[in-house]
Amino acid sequence: MALTKKTALIQKLEERRGSRIISYIAGDRQPGLETQIGMDVFPFFYDILVRMGKREHIDLVLYSTGGATMAAWGLVNLLREFCDKLCVLIPFKAQSCATLLALGANEIVMTRTGQLSPVDPTVTSPFNPILPNQPPGAPPTFLPVSVEDVIGFMKLIREEAGISTEENLTKVVQILAEKVNPLALGSVHRAKEQIRMLARKLLSFHMGPEEQAKIDSIVAALTRELFSHDYVIGRREAKEVLGLKVSDCEEALEKLIMELFQSYSSDMQLSTGYNPEVELGNQKEKTVLFDRAVIESADRAFVFRTKRKLERQRITREQIPIDVTQERVVEEGWSTLEGHG
Numbered sequence: 001m002a003l004t005k006k007t008a009l010i011q012k013l014e015e016r017r018g019s020r021i022i023s024y025i026a027g028d029r030q031p032g033l034e035t036q037i038g039m040d041v042f043p044f045f046y047d048i049l050v051r052m053g054k055r056e057h058i059d060l061v062l063y064s065t066g067g068a069t070m071a072a073w074g075l076v077n078l079l080r081e082f083c084d085k086l087c088v089l090i091p092f093k094a095q096s097c098a099t100l101l102a103l104g105a106n107e108i109v110m111t112r113t114g115q116l117s118p119v120d121p122t123v124t125s126p127f128n129p130i131l132p133n134q135p136p137g138a139p140p141t142f143l144p145v146s147v148e149d150v151i152g153f154m155k156l157i158r159e160e161a162g163i164s165t166e167e168n169l170t171k172v173v174q175i176l177a178e179k180v181n182p183l184a185l186g187s188v189h190r191a192k193e194q195i196r197m198l199a200r201k202l203l204s205f206h207m208g209p210e211e212q213a214k215i216d217s218i219v220a221a222l223t224r225e226l227f228s229h230d231y232v233i234g235r236r237e238a239k240e241v242l243g244l245k246v247s248d249c250e251e252a253l254e255k256l257i258m259e260l261f262q263s264y265s266s267d268m269q270l271s272t273g274y275n276p277e278v279e280l281g282n283q284k285e286k287t288v289l290f291d292r293a294v295i296e297s298a299d300r301a302f303v304f305r306t307k308r309k310l311e312r313q314r315i316t317r318e319q320i321p322i323d324v325t326q327e328r329v330v331e332e333g334w335s336t337l338e339g340h341g
Contacts, residue, residue: 022045037075066095235249296337310326312325
């Protein structure tokens with residue numbers, strides 16, 4: 001879809017909502033092109049927001065499968081500096097860290113395909129277990145440790161295996177500490193406490209002290225009671241069960257939101273799996289560009305773009321010649337999207 005038509009969709013959405021629109025689309029094309037919400041986006045949001053000036057109402061069109069929890073917290077704070085009312089429009093996925101971000105909105109507008117998820121942070125540090133069977137000489141890759149996985153393990157021991165005595169629990173913890181560095185386990189505990197604190201603070205932006213019981217209920221559901229990180233929360237459950245401020249999305253509005261999202265999805269090939277062989281085709285080598293994230297308003301846009309060089313080479317494996325495709329990143333980073341000031 002041409003950029004001019006996408007801009008027109010943003011303007012139509014602004015007119016219908018009586019707001020200014022910012023799109024933040026963090027792509028999840030797999031494998032290897034997933035892009036997470038990160039701290040690097042702040043200068044670009046600031047640029048757009050300063051151009052807009054202080055507004056009564058800003059809508060954030062959000063698509064992401066997660067990212068850095070502190071980035072979500074910081075983005076809500078930044079956006080609220082420039083508006084009195086912040087709303088999040090969710091066409092499809094707004095999971096994990098993106099769900100956390102949505103908690104800070106006065107209003108959440110979900111289409112019928114909109115998805116939230118539990119907020120289950122993972123911790124990656126030099127104290128985590130190392131991925132086995134890595135190539136010789138390669139820098140170590142550390143396995144992320146899920147907060148809920150550690151808690152689930154301890155619940156399994158207590159509730160399913162029936163181990164409850166202090167002596168036996170001590171032995172279990174010793175076994176766990178042999179697999180996962182105790183400092184990594186400490187980071188897991190801190191991450192869980194931090195995510196609960198941030199969720200409460202974000203909800204408190206638009207919920208008063210008289211709603212503290214409701215805040216506690218929402219935080220408990222998203223950080224403890226929905227056990228699987230993969231659990232999908234649709235708009236009916238988000239509104240009627242969790243009690244989030246989810247507004248009805250009439251058909252005409254849903255059509256506009258989805259049309260805008262589908263334009264990003266098409267540009268970023270979100271529904272097409274990445275295969276370097278397909279990208280290379282019959283050529284021996286090729287340089288390809290991938291748009292992996294977009295931050296856009298009606299008059300300003302930034303894109304996170306990766307340039308990769310693909311090259312087909314013939315190697316011998318067990319005395320059998322085979323063709324393999326090698327790829328390397330030539331350039332990567334944020335830039336102004338063409339066609340905007």
